[in-house]
Amino acid sequence: MLDAIQFSTWAEFIDMGGYGFNVWSVYALFAILVAVNLIIPWRKKQKIVRQLKRRMALDAEIYSEDSSNSD
């Protein structure tokens, strides 16, 4: 398995046979694509849940005030 590794040093790995910039840029772009499109929906969900909770708490407050006033 280890024989199949194409590099013997880190420098070689970074260099990618002289095409380091291009290869690593592509992988970076891919990482951005994946990360952004997973993190954005994930964060958004947290935001939605937070907002919903706040609104429901507010609704409940108004409701209890209403019922206490009407008594």
Added chain:
Amino acid sequence: MSSAAPTTSSNSDTDNIMLAARELFCARDDRVLFQNLNFDLAQGQVLQVQGSNGSGKTTLMRILCGLNDSYEGSIKWFGQEIEDQAASFFSSLLYIGHRVGVSKVLTPVENLRWSCSLKQAVSDEQIMVALREVGLRGFEESPCYTLSAGQQQRVSLARLIISPASLWVLDEPFTTLDTKGVAMLEKIMQRQAQAGGAVMVTTHHSLSIPQLTILSLG
């Protein structure tokens, strides 16, 4: 938001029901405009739709005309689904909305020549007679941007006189009319009812028409 109370008009002659709406439900984004709304519209009837601002009057009118299809429930035309007889329904329907359908650059005659010929063949004499009847004598050939809002409204009302349509759907037709105009429109609507047609109208006026029934939305 309050929902519409189902107010069914108590009309006895059920044989000649033109339009029957059952369990209409309509919601816009988050707001329920009306639900479980039932009513019949019979021949010879004038149905006035009442309701506060935002109660869905205009939406209801547009739904009945087929301009708006975001509703649930059934609307039947002489006992059949409208989709099955669209051509017959649309040739019997005349709708005048908030936007009256009068092009400002055209003259009243040119406007009517087009909007009437979408439904039936019409001669220029008919148009002239109708324009005279709605009080636009002398304005036949002036472009509509020179007319006042009320006069433009009258141009669209001339279609009521020309058209043989049996179902009129009028959304706030009185807003820009003066007292004479109101009386005139009431007379025309009454004539339609007597001739066996039906009128559906939204307005805040209290109408003096014997065939009147009222449908209130919440």
Added chain:
Amino acid sequence: MAEKQTTTSAAFIATLKRDLLIAFKKKNDIVNPFMFFIIVVSLFPIGISPESDRLTEIAAGVIWISVLLASMLSMDNLYRSDYEDGSLEQLLLSPHPLFFLVLAKNISHWLVSGLPVVLVSPILAYMLALPTEAYGTLVLSLLLGTPIMSLVGSIAVALTVGLGSRGLILAVITLPMSVPVLIFGTLAVQSTLNSQSPVGYLSLMLVMLSVSVSLAPLASAAALKISVN
């Protein structure tokens, strides 16, 4: 009650006549896009090069792109005033198939905006030093291509007619769709210049035109119903 109902063809003709009448009464709507077209074409030699060799090379492309932009401008008026004054609702409530009424509006729009551009194109082609033998191909390709753009653009106009402030959204939607027409239109002219036959490209455009005529009004009609909802 049983008065004579109009035939679909009568409604078609009435709509066509009405739109032409409106167009002639609002001359600005015809003249301005047309002037825009001529001005844009005249800017290219100034911006690129007055040498006739260079101009010959770009002539077809310049004319085609200017036509695209001009038709975009004139498109905006296709349904807007009808939407604002309520005539569009009357059109939608007609008992006749909406396909033909929309087609009538598209034809009248093309007659007042597309046809003048086609007719004036030989003059502009001359100014851009396009060799004479390519005039015929250019006019033919425009004759086939401009109605396609009117028909396809009509869909986008119908979708955006309800928007208060449209800005450039119409261009963003329509311009990418005009790529095939642009490609075949310019290729036809180019092949004539290379003394090859443009018939293949022109017949492809004819196919595209017939497909657009039969499908695009359906989509426009559906789009109008959505927008007026």
Added chain:
Amino acid sequence: MWVWFSKLGSPKWFYELSGKWLPWLIAAMVIFMTIGLVWGLVFLPPDYQQGFTSRILIVHVAVAGTSLAFFPLMLVAGIITLVWRMKLADMVAKHAAILGAWFSFITLATGSLWGSVMWGTWWEWTDSRLVSMLFQLFLLLGVISLRSALEDSETAAKACALLSIVGCINVVIIKYSVEWWNTLHQVASPVSLDPSSPNGPQFWIATLIMIVAVYLFLSVSLILSTRNEILERERRSQWVQDLVLKN
């Protein structure tokens, strides 16, 4: 008061079902992506012609291939929206357009990073794939901007559905006409290497793994966004409120 009588069934059903599937999809995505990336970066031997730039292709081909799926997906969603008026289809379509634009953009960027090595230029008009991908991106941006311009959500849903259908047909026509256009402009073409030029079987297996990984990623991202959309649009309904309370 806030009784929402519309058809709740289908978004709720989707939310619950996708909730069950999501962990498995994420796990599969992580596994495939790790294998694909490690193989691609560490183990893949250099191509005899392209050297280590073949590593670019593993990612590029996977993203490019997947980005072709968006318009067909939006076409199907559009038809479902217009014919059966299913809200769920519109929610998927909304996020498919955005994700599709991302994919198209990354395809273009990775494509030009590859091209800068192989063609010596970042942008090549004679490559029909790049050009038609560019116009696919424009069309997707058109759909996105139409949706953001329309205020009423139902009108926006139908309008975008129609535009997606028209756009999908257009993408196909654009693709073929651009290809045709290119065959005539290839006199001075610098394209000597095709991304599909012969590579070792190792390359193809790695690419295949990456394609599966990218499709899994697409599904996960789309499902996450759609679930958010469901929560937002159905926020008045009882089941969403119960769900939030449970969290």
